[in-house]
Amino acid sequence: MVGFSEDDLRAAAGARSFARGQGYLDAVSGLEVGDSWFAARVQGTEAYEVEIAADGTDRLHGECDCPYGQEGHFCKHCVALGLVVLGRAREVPAQRSAAAHRAEGLERWLDSLSREELLELVREQLGTDRELRRRLELRAAAARSDEPAVRDRVLALLDPAPFAQYGYVEYADARAYGTQASEAVAALRVLITGDRAAQAVTLAREAMAVIGSAYEDVDDSSGHLGSVAAKLAEVHLEACRAARPDPRETAAWLARHLLGDDHYLFDTDPADYSEVLGGEGLARLRQLADEAWQRNPSGWAEKYLRERLVKAAGNVDELIAVYATDLSPSGETHLRIAQGLDAADRPDEALAWAERGLRETDAAHRAHSGLEDYLCARYTRADRLADAVAVRRDGFRAHRSLAAYRLLREAARAEGGWEREREAAVKLLHQEAQGQQSGWYGGHVLLDALLDDDDLEAAWQAAQDGLATDAQWLTLADRIREDRPADALEVYLRLVEPRKQVTGDANYEQIIQLLLGARACHQRLGTQKRFTDYVAALRTEQKRKRNLMKLLGQHGL
Known part of the structure; x- marks a missing residue:
């Protein structure tokens, strides 16, 4: 039992991605089977690593490193993998059993080795795996409190140069760089647990500066390096809580960090440092924030820092005064004031500010601010x-x-x-x-x-x-073909014609979808022979396009 059905795949992917995935069954290779997951490589524009998981919930999960998959979608490559798994469903129990057997065998073998044999195995791996050597060197330096060596190894792990061609880390190499950088974060956590939190504070700040500088030259579409940066910021906070550095110096560093160009990457909330800063540090940070805002009242970072500190203090009227100094033409600021007043249980004032936003802003600018949604919800309740x-x-x-x-x-x-x-x-x-x-x-x-x-x-x-448009014609044809198959058929065949002159797999997939629609119309009309003759003529005309011929065969056309 694989844990999902073809209907589950269609629901997860949507009709279009599901249909496209049917054309990639032959592109799936290297199938691996786990207890509740399946992984393989699917050859698309590039070779993509794909994994799907049926974890017993109502939703099938999929991951793929293609651009569409990286946006969080269950893509056609996930569909192809799922269909291949369903086609081999009888083999899955045996493959799962074999995988579990191999894992148990490895565990038993490792348990049977002596200390000397394990050391020899590690040394053997160190001789061939430079990345593993660098990681273990860092852990060894941390364990023996060799601060210069730790710093050297951490900065080496954060260096993007080995992954950069022409000074830029491409998408294909960004994940590997992020994985290596995450080892530096793990080492900093070792320092904290080893009673060297003060060193971790200093080194974490240096590491944040390195990643912040490198980030502009990394294609982090996958978000992997961004995740590492967030964990690095967490480690710095943990180290500060353990080491309790000077509150005024910490406030000065926070101000520089939050007003710097890379503050967005780490998403640091100054309120999280309240315990570390204490009253003296918070007062200093507010002073620095006010001075920065006075120098640059229109600066986004300056406004954000000032607003966060006022919000942390819990004074609603002071927060409104801060917001009111720079009301956004989109109505977003009016909305934030209204929401703050709602949180303070002052609904009448909240509604008044929202309605003021409606009067003071143009509808053309506030479409995405949420102000209209807020007002309509309030009006509906009333x-x-x-x-x-x-x-x-x-x-x-x-x-x-x-x-x-x-x-x-x-x-x-x-x-x-x-x-x-x-x-x-x-x-x-x-x-x-x-x-x-x-x-x-x-x-x-x-x-x-x-x-x-x-x-x-x-x-x-x-x-x-x-x-x-052509796309709307297609949607319309799909909608009317049950009741008006002749009209829909005319649309499908008309849309096929210009695509005969275009090459490329994406275009071929569009032709296939149009032909499938045309076939459904002929079936409805009882004229299947005319469709068979049409496809035969198309095959003769387009026979040099091997990928198109392959797709036609896969779809029974």
Whole structure:
């Protein structure tokens, strides 16, 4: 039993990624089986390391180092691995048993070795694994309190030069650099537990400066080095709590650190240092923060430090005064003031500040500040539904997007006036769509809104009027093919034509999806022979495109 089904894969990936993953089954190699996980290499644009796990929850988890997977998505490579596992489901129990047997065998063998044999094994590995040697050298230096050697080894582990080509650490090498840097963090923790916390404080600060300087020259799309930086900041705080360095000196360092160019990387909260700083240190830090803000009142770092310290003090009115000195045109600051007042159980003042934000900011600038969401939630709770609709109406007129349309629809339905609001909103979208160019990407919001309302007849008419992009035509065809297969078939075949002239796997996958849609239409119409003849002619015409021919075969086309 593998712990998941094909439906689980489809739910985790979505229809499009699932369909694309079906074309990568032959690209999966080196399958490894664990107790609840499966790993393999999948050859895409590059060779990607892929792992999926069924941990007994309702969700299947997947990791892949392709760009889409690095964004947290269950990508087509994860789908391909999952389908291969399902295809070999009968072999999985035996493979799991074999893996457990190998692990137990290794443990028993290690337990059977004498101290001398284990040492010889370690020395053998040190002779061939330079990375392991550097790590153990650091641990040895820390164990014998050799401070110069520890510093030397820590800085060596943080040095990006061995991973950089032409002065820059590429994405493919960033993970290895981050893994090595994490060893330096582990060594600093050893210093803390070994009663050398004061040395750890000094060395952690130096290490943070090194990583902060190196980060600009690292492609950390995976976030691995950023995670190491966060752990390094945690170690510095732990070391300060253990060593209790001079509070005024610590306050001065914190001010420099939080006002420096790399403060965003470590996400240090000055409030976490309250215990270390004590009253004297906190007073000094506030003084330094105020002086920095006076020198540069528009600086983001200066404002952040000052706000965090005031917030830590718990004085709501003082915090509002700080916020009010620089009100954002997006309404974000008004919202933060309102939320602070809510937390202080002052809801009437909170609403007044939020409504002030609505008056003082332009709808075009506040779409993503959260102010409109806050106000609509307050209005809805107070049964002021017409006010909520007015906010959403202004938001939609300023940003005629599908998201804004949906918010307006939700508010207007609750108020009972959606039919009236929809007529005006669709009319506005019609006016905007006139004269815009269409293509494969982008798209007119009008078509998206009509499709979202399931008004397929109006959407078809708008598309016929020349307002649909290729992508919207495809979505429309997918939606109507059950009831209007002949119309959908015309769309699919028309979209195939220009793609015949383009090469590349991504284009071939688009052709496959269009052909699958066309096949469904012919099946609905009872004209499967016409589709078979069409595909045969396509194969003859495109026979030089080997990858396309391969995909056609994989999908039974």
